[in-house]
Amino acid sequence: MQRAMKNLLLIPEVVLIAFLSLTEGSCNFEDIRLYDNGEANETKGMLQICDGVKWTAVCDYQWRQEYSVALCNDLGHTNPTPLTVSNNGSWSTISYVAKYTLSSSTPTCYNNNNTIVNCLTNSSSYVTSYYAHYYCNTARDTLYIQCDFDMGTCTSGSIRLYNNRTSSSNSLSGMLQICDNNGRWTAVCGYRWRCSTSKVACKQLGYTGNNVQYKIGSGPWPIFGFGPYSSCSSSYSNLNFCNRYSSFYRQTARYCNPLSTTVYLTCDTTAPKNESCAENYKTRLVNGKDTETSIEGRVEICYRNAWTPFCKYVYGYYSGYYYYYYNSAQIGALLCNSLDDSRVATNLSVLYRDSRFGVSTGIESIAYMRCPGNGLRYCSFTQNFYSCTCPASLGLKCYYRTDCNEGEIRLVNGTIDREGRLEICTNGVWGGFCSSNFRKSAAHVACKQAGYGDVKGAIIYTNGEFGVGDGPVIYGNVECFGHENYIADCSKVVAPNFNCYSYAGVGLLCRDNCSEGSIRLTGGKHSYEGYVEACIDGVWTLVSANGWDDADARVVCKQLKAYGTSAGEAVDNSPYTRSNKAIRFSNVYCIGNEDMLEDCRHHTIELDDGKSYNGPVAAVDCKVTISITNTATLPTQTSTPQTSKARSLKTEDAILGSGVGLLILAIFILVIGISIMGCIMKRMRKLSIARGGRNKEQTIRVQKSLEEEVGYDVVGF
Incomplete structure (x- = not known):
């Protein structure tokens, strides 16, 4: 029976094999063919190999032109120059792929004694x-x-x-080809191709316009006859004048692969011209906003009497140091300082590379600048260094001075109290801190300066937890000892003398000075009513009201030492003032005999989740009556997680405690008075003896000693 079932299960597979044999043709293991228009072709077609049952396609991944030459040799062609096209289309299965990667300069799988099959494998993970x-x-x-x-x-x-x-040939665009000495059209290798090389090629084709564009990968061609070029000045008129790499590069697929590194070139004489301007080296910001605190836009410079944008990948040489790409604070500061606007704070800026302020309609852009540090007028510029058209224009934001106090700090954009993105006021501008090397000692100083004198450590965020902000990054490499009162007194580097991404700003959560597991009630008229707060991980947090009842409330009051046996009840829809803190405890379940709230069964919520946790929070009234005129000065009663006997604070006990205190104070004053009188009598006895047996000088010395001890003049000598 089992054998019959197995045979039935094999029927679909047998049918499939039979179908494939009928549709794709039967074959012998590792036979090779080119398949075109429904039949095998000795000259052209899709490359296929037999897996022993059916014809399966060969994958184009890692394929090289040398393999195509070897295949054509196997098929009987003499000195072939095959055209190889990848991404050719679909086939039911792909079971083989080339063995070797492009990192090898010459294939070792094929020689006169082997066939192309020796270069293929069906066990690679790329096909299995x-x-x-x-x-x-x-x-x-x-x-x-x-x-x-x-x-x-x-x-x-x-x-x-x-x-x-x-x-066909196209007069405007297409694959760049040059005729070799054998009278054949050959492709040009695009390895390290540049815009300047494109301009020379267009000149050689007869075009004189500046609107030149190129891309690498214009399709396959059998062979490379020219290139790659190591350098080529746009002033040349023929590629023959350009410097070339050795022929090794052209013959090595790692650098020049005929399937992928050909050059597609466009030469257009209808290039739009940049907007003209009169005052060279003047700077402007275009298509941005001008607000009370900042001005922004696409940055353009009047260069050779044309408004010229900066490409997003601009890099420069400034004051003896290289600053690469768009994030250079030095370049941004230099551009802002050149706006000639007295409202702009010096050396503070933010650069944008995403063309958020649009792209210039002109064809020219600045790609490289070299500056001695004395202003744009003394800089040298290179246009269109990397590509013929800039993919995105550089944006810039400069800041106006405001009335913030120098060195003042703040925490902004936090969800709960005592947290946020750390910012400082410098030169009238609010800006952030770079997270590089920002340590706990610096966080301690910052929290202390922010007004949290009870700070007990801090959580440092370095991943843009509180947003990137609108201001520049002002301080970098901040190092504090911890005793400083102001973070500006710590060692630091001030913008623009460092580079730091705006999303790498510092965020802080200043911890409270509380003991783990302690609780308190806040927001009520006194410290024995209000919302329940628990100290978790050094931070005061709230408790969810989900499942909260009187048994839970009694444990809270017991931990606060607010009653002896039965006081405390949960308060729904409480009138108390709620603090802006995270909810960390939920689903609290107390029997009622626990000494501490954390001893009750509960669920602990992660801090980040607790910040956004919505819902009512637990509140308690310990039913303690306290008659105080000015409740604003009443301190918050905080428990500490230690075992002690319960103490009654009912009104009668409070009155009794006050009477006992007054009695103790009166007895203390009486004892002090008796002690002073005894001391005086003892000294007077000594003086009497001195009068009978000592001279006057000794008597005066004793009198002064007594006066110093009792604190007033001694009379009667």
Whole structure:
């Protein structure tokens, strides 16, 4: 029976194999073919290999032009120059992929004694695991190879732009090709290609405009005949004048792969011109906002009498140091300082690289600047250094001085009390701290300066927990000992003398000076009524009212030493003033005989979750009557997590305690008076003896000693 069931289960697989054999043709293991228009073709088609049952496609991942040459040799072609097309289209299965990566300069799998099959494997993870979906997808990642591809005839040194989709030349754009000494059109390798090289190629094609664009990867071509170029001045008129890398680069797939590193070039004579301007080196901000605190926009400089934007990848040489790319605080400060606006605070700025203020319609942009540090007028600029059109324009924000106090700090954008993004006022501008090297000692000083004199450590956030803010990053590499009263007194580096991303600003949560597990009641008329707060991880937190009842309340009052046996009740819809703190305890369940709230069964909420936890919080009234005229001065009663006997604070006990205190005070005063009188009598006895047996000088000395001891003049000598 079991054998019959197994045979039934094999039926679908047998049917599938039979279907594939009928549709794709039967084959022998590791046979190779090119498949085109429904049949095998000795010259061109999709590369396929037999897995022993059916024809399966070969993946294009890691394929090299040398493999295509080897395949065509196997198929009987002499000195082939095949065209290889990747991403050729779909096939039912892909079971083989090339063995070797592009890091090898020459393939070692193929020689005169082997076939191309020796270069393939069916055990790679690229075709057997989930990687296959990304690298060897049956919907696209097949190979098309044409062994008899005709590269055409041409005059040596000729140049053209070729559209390989339409197999025709295009006067405006296409794959850049140059005729070699054998009279064949060959591709140009795009390794380290630059805009300046593109301009030279367009000049060689007969174009004189500046609107030149290029991209690397314009499709496959059998061979590279030219390039790559190491340097090429845009003033040249022919690529032959440019410096080249050695032929090793052109012959190595790691640098020059005919399947992927060809050059697609566009030469356009209708280039838009930059807006003209009169005063060179003047700076402006375009398409931004001008508010009471800042001015922002796309930054442009009047350069060679044309308003020229800065490319987002601008980098510069400033005051003897290189500052790379868009995040250079030195470059931003230099640009803001050049606005010639007395309201702008010096050396404080933020740079943006996302074209949030739009892209200039002009074709020219600044890509490189070299400055001695004395202003833009003394800088040298290079235009369009990396690409012919800037992918995004540089944005800039500069800040106006406000009336904030120098060195003042604040915590902003926090969810609960005592937390937020740390900011300081410098030069009339609020700005942040860089998180690099910001340690606990600096956090302690900051919390202390922020007004939390009871601070007991802090939680430091370095991941933009409280947002990036609107201001610049002002302080970096802050180092404090911990005894400083102001963080400005600590060692630090001030902007713009460091680089720091705005999202790397410092955030703080200043811990409370409370003992773990202690509780208190807040927001009521006195310290024995109000919302329940518990000290967790050094921070006063609230308790959720979910499931809260009188048994829980009695434990709270017991821990606060507010009653003997039965006082305390839960308060719903309480009139108390709620503090802005996180909720950390929920679903509290007390029997009533516990000594501390944390001894009750409860659920602890993570701090970050507790900050956003919504819902009512637990409140308690310990039913203690306290008659005090000025309740505002009544201190908060805080428990500490230690065992002690309960103490009654009912009104009668309070009155009795006051009477006993007055009696003790009266007895204390009486004892002090008797002691003083006894001391005086003892000294007078000594003086009497001295009068009978000592001289006058000794008597005066004793009198002075007595006066000093009792604190007033001694009379009667």
